[in-house]
Structure formats: C-alpha cells, structure tokens
Amino acid sequence: MEALIIKAGRIFYSICVITIGINQLIFASFRGVIFPLSPEWQTNPEIWPYLTGVALICASVAIIFSGKGKEVALGLGSILLALVVFWHLPYLLFIQPHKIIHLGLWADASKALALAGGAFVVAGSFSNEIKNAGNESRFITLLEKLIPFGRIFFSITMIEFGIDHFLYTDNISMLVPGWIPWHIFWTYFAGAALIGSGTAIIFKIKLKSVALLQGIMIFLWFIFLHVPRAVADPFVANGNEVVSSADALAFSGIAFIIAFGKTTHPIRNE
Numbered sequence: 427m428e429a430l431i432i433k434a435g436r437i438f439y440s441i442c443v444i445t446i447g448i449n450q451l452i453f454a455s456f457r458g459v460i461f462p463l464s465p466e467w468q469t470n471p472e473i474w475p476y477l478t479g480v481a482l483i484c485a486s487v488a489i490i491f492s493g494k495g496k497e498v499a500l501g502l503g504s505i506l507l508a509l510v511v512f513w514h515l516p517y518l519l520f521i522q523p524h525k526i527i528h529l530g531l532w533a534d535a536s537k538a539l540a541l542a543g544g545a546f547v548v549a550g551s552f553s554n555e556i557k558n559a560g561n562e563s564r565f566i567t568l569l570e571k572l573i574p575f576g577r578i579f580f581s582i583t584m585i586e587f588g589i590d591h592f593l594y595t596d597n598i599s600m601l602v603p604g605w606i607p608w609h610i611f612w613t614y615f616a617g618a619a620l621i622g623s624g625t626a627i628i629f630k631i632k633l634k635s636v637a638l639l640q641g642i643m644i645f646l647w648f649i650f651l652h653v654p655r656a657v658a659d660p661f662v663a664n665g666n667e668v669v670s671s672a673d674a675l676a677f678s679g680i681a682f683i684i685a686f687g688k689t690t691h692p693i694r695n696e
Contacts, residue, residue, distance in 0.1 A: 428686040432551050435641075435687070436495070438679025439544050440486035443502070445672035447482035450475040453664045458534035459541065460509065462517045489548060496552035497562075500569040503545030503576070510538050529586065529593060536583040537673060543579025544680040546572050551687030577627055577684050584624035584640070584677070591617025601651055619643060627684060634685050641681030648674040 446457050454472035488498040514535035524531060550573040562570075591598050591613050598617075599609040606612065623640040626632060652671035660668050 431682050431685075432687045435679035435681075435683035436548050436551065437490055438682075439541075439548055439676045440489050442672040442676030442679075443482050443486040443541070445669055447479040447486070449665050449669055450479035450482075455664065457669065459537045461513060462522065462534060496549045497566055499545045499549035499552070500566060500572070503542045503549065503572065504569055506538055506542035506545060507572070507579070510535055510542060514538055529590060532586065533590075536586050540580050540583035540677065540680070543576040543581075543583070544676060546576030547580060547680050547683050547687065548576075549573055550576060551683045580677075580680050580684070581624035581627045584620045584627075588617045588620030588622075588624065591620070601655075603650060603654065606650075616643075616647075627681075637681045637685035641678045641685060644674055644681060645678035648678060 446459065449457055450460070454475055456475050456478070460478060485498050485502050489495045489502075492498065518527060518531060518535060522531065549570070553573075595610060595613050599613040602609040602612055619640070623636050623643075626636040627640070648671060652667070652674045656667040656671040658667075
C-alpha cells in the first residue's frame, strides 16, 4: 500500500510539471514559476518557452516510466533550485518593478522552491528500489546530498503560504467555495495547518502522521477548491487556474511521499 502511495505521489508531481510544460507550449510564454514574466523576454517565436516546455514534459515522463527516474528527478530539482537562487532571488531583490517587496511577490519563487524540494523528495523515494547504487556517477552521488533538503525546501513554501492566509485573508477566503460556510474561519484554519505541518515536517515531529494529514488536506483542496475553478475558467490568465490545480496536486503528492518514502537521506543497497 505504501509503495502505491509513493508511486501516486510521483505521478501527482509529474502531472504538475507536465501541466506547466503544456501551458508554455499553448501560451508561448514562461510560467512565472520558471521565469518571472517580463516583457523584455518576449521574442517571436517564443523558442525558449517551447523548448523548456518540451524538456519539462520529457523529464516528467521519464520520472514516471524510465529506469532513470531518480537521476532525472535530481537533475530537475537542481535546475529548479538554481533558478530560485540565480534568477528568482535577484529578480525579486533588484529587478521587479514594485517599490515595496512584500510576501505576496514571492509566490512564484516559493512554488519553484517547493517544486525543487519536491523533485529531491521524489528522487529520495527511489532509493530503496534501486540496486547496485554503487555504480552511480560521482555527479549523481553529489546531487544525492540534496535529497535531505527536499522536505525542508518544500516545507518552507508551505509555511510561507500559511502566513499568506493571515496576511491576505480577504483574497484567499474568496477561494473557498460558496457552499462551504465560515470562509474566514477556514482560511485561518488552513493557514495554521500549513504553518504547523510545515514546521513539524522540517523538524521531523510525528513526520509520517503530519505529512500524511498535510497531503490529505491539500488533496481535498485540489478536489473541492481548485478543480471546480479550473473547469469553470481554464483559460483565464493564461491558464492560471489549471496550473494552480496542478500545483495543489503536486504538493499533496510531495507530502504523501514524505510520509511514506525514504526522503530524509539517500539509502544505498550495496
């Protein structure tokens, strides 16, 4: 059962990355989670969004179906982490046009960090399935050292999103479906749950139980909050609702893998 949940988590994560890739192919522009959207980057044709989109799709398919899923996940996570460090952070600190840097501006960078962490979590989940790990290249062995940080990168984003629930309560409460009462209460509750679960996962407090509950919570958001909005308006803001749904699916999958996978350190079967 645990193995099936881990595989489902990988699929959830890969579906998200595939969705980002397809979105770039459809709209011929970078998603903000890959590169912050900026007019000076626009060219005709949009060759780089196309190439990046194809690469994301191929990487995700490889994670699901190929025998090199671990290596691909490590490579994807490293690239996403490099984008956070060498593009998102400089963009937010020195380039973006807003005079005041507030937490809401960090959404794309935070999602990129979560997806980078998720890739490392996915890579770690392959460790107990791979034989003859001693044959791995030195480069892959080096990248494996990032696996323990995967849950931390992911949880930093969950904590930030939890704080957002308290800073931007009115806007976030609008995401709660109309048939659910007490929108403000559930917004605060979700924020506290994200902060609490993210902190517990970082410090490995009841890790399995907390990560499982977090995954279930986010998956329910995917079903009841995100999917209806994506179905109602799939093309608004260049398909933002669809990609946001995929983000939620990926985050739930990452949490499930943290709960049941060997993600805290690389395991070798010599």
